Every structure is written in structure tokens, then in C-alpha cells.
Amino acid sequence: MKKMFKTLLIASALSAASALTYAQDYPNKAIRMIVPLAAGSAVDNAARILTAKMGQNMGQAIVIENIAGSSGLIGADRLAKSAPDGYTLGGVNDSVLTMIPHIYPNMPWNALKDFDPVSLVGTIEWGIVVPPNSPYKTLAELLAAAKANPGKMNYGSGGNGSPQHIAMALLTQRAGVTMTHVPYKGATPAAVAAAAGQVDVSYQGLGTVTGLIAGGKLKLLAVSTPERLPQYPDTPTVSQAGTKDFLFNSWFAIVAPAGTPNDIVAKLNVEIQKALSDPETRKKIVDLGVTIRGTGAQEFGAATKKQYELYGKLIRDNGIKAD
Secondary structure, three states: OHHHHHHHHHHHHHHHHHHHHHHHHOOOOOEEEEEOOOOOOHHHHHHHHHHHHHHHHHOOOEEEEEOOOHHHHHHHHHHHOOOOOOOEEEEEEHHHHHHHHHOOOOOOOOOOOOEEEEEEEEEEEEEEEEOOOOOOOOHHHHHHHHHHOOOOOEEEEOOOOOHHHHHHHHHHHHHOOOOEEEEOOOHHHHHHHHHOOOOOEEEEEHHHHHHHHHOOOOEEEEEOOOOOOOOOOOOOEOOOOOOOOOOOEEEEEEEEEOOOOHHHHHHHHHHHHHHHOOHHHHHHHHOOOEEEOOOOHHHHHHHHHHHHHHHHHHHHHHOOOOO
16 A cells, blocks of 8 residues: 555656646647637737737737627537647637537536636727717717617627627617617628618727728727726717616637646746836737726636626526527
């Protein structure tokens, strides 16, 4: 028995030493980051800025792979089934981990068990946009028109159960209006559809529509932040526009397949903080409408669980389901 116990101790020590060596050598090749959302989305744009700096600091490229579809379900499935070796990561929004699991039946992965939290990079601020030739100059005008014409006005989203869908469903519920939902295959296509006048309005993460707003292809009616944003000082908040105490944002986070060595997760977290401390990188990300957080893995994990439970109730209460 003593000999067996001694053998187990030696094996455990060798395993720990091997993991530590692995972490010290990591990374020794390019890292893949799966973004289960369309290219040009708020998360995709922020991920490209962050990983460019991380890759520069770490001496290895971090390659973004967009796997969109089913509001993030397909890409997240690929991530969950990837090897937990630190060479496949996920750049996700809160929808993937806290909304989608409550919408799709027979999920192929468990949001709270199949991913290891690495860091909540930042919260993405949101705004309500309309086509440039829209007759509505304010959110109050738009909602008044929707109330006068129940179901005749429509809004675009990145798909059933997407953050755009849930955000607008909550807003219309609070405002007491009915609008028709038009789902697209991603936030970016929904934003482009709004710019083209194919839908009356879209609720979007500002990181997705910053360029379209700056180029005059979309009008920003309101932002769903507690206070006006410095980059849009003339744009009121949703609360100021008449829907009191209404707030909505989402977040950009990095996760890894469950079972990724703790030392690797810790090293990645350090590299994220290092990249976010770079003034140029911070400015680029903030300019996308992202409020930088850079949390630790445990803090992010706790926040995920809390929001998972919150959105589960909201989705059930509003009867939101996948097609």
C-alpha cells in the first residue's frame, strides 16, 4: 500500500511538473480563436484588436475564425468539442453563454460546464438605429408610430434569441408596443439591412454600427446606457427618451474548452490584462463602444452564472423561442 501511495505521489508530481512546463512553453504555435458570430460584429471587431496586441506580446499569432449561424450555437459547439490545450479559444458574447441555452432544445453542450472562463474583456454598449432616411428623428417618435400601427413596423436582429432580438423584445414590452421581428444571420447583416431601409429599426451593439453611424448610413436615436456616452454627447439615453430606467448592454469575453490547464488559463488572463493596459489598444476598443473590464477567471465565471439565471427567467417570461 505504501509503495502504491508513493507511486501515486510521484505520478501526481510529474503531472504537475509537466503542466507547469507546458504553461512555461505556451504558446509555441499559433492560437485559433473561434468567434461564433459574423465578421464585423461588435465582438469580432473587439476580438481582432485585442488579439492583435496579445499575439504581438506573446510572439505567436492569434487567428480569428468566424463560425456564425444559429445565433452562435454552431461556433460554440465547435469550440466546446475542441481540444482543451490552450490553442483553441472562444471570443463570445453573453448571448452564447446565457441566452441561447434557454432558447434551443436539446443543446449539444452545457454553457456552464463545457467552457472554462478566462476573462470578461468588456461590456458592449448598445444603441437604437434607424435608416438615414427614416422619418423618425427621436425614439419617442418611433415608438409613438409603432403604438399607432401595431405589428406594421419591423425590427431586424441577428437571429431568434440573439441579443438584438432580446433587447428589442424587452424594449417593446416596456414601451407597450408591438413590432414584427425580422431575424438575420448575424448582427452585421441586420445592421446592413437597417442601413438599406429593409427594416424600420435595429437595436445594436455600438461596436457593430460605429462605422455605419460615422458614415451617415445609420441614425443613432438613443443609447441604452445609464448616462450619455462621451462619443455621442448629443444622443439621449433610452431613459431620457421616455422609457424610464431601461438599460441594456452585452459583453465580450474569452473562454476556453473545459479542461484547459489552469496554468494556461492564468497565463492567458495575464496576457489579456497586459494587452488591455496598452493605451492604443484600449482606445481602439473603447472607440467601438466597449467599456473595458478585464476581470479574472473566477469573477467572470460567477458573473456568467448569475446572468445565465437572469436571462433564463426573462426568456421564459417573454416566450422567446427558436424557429
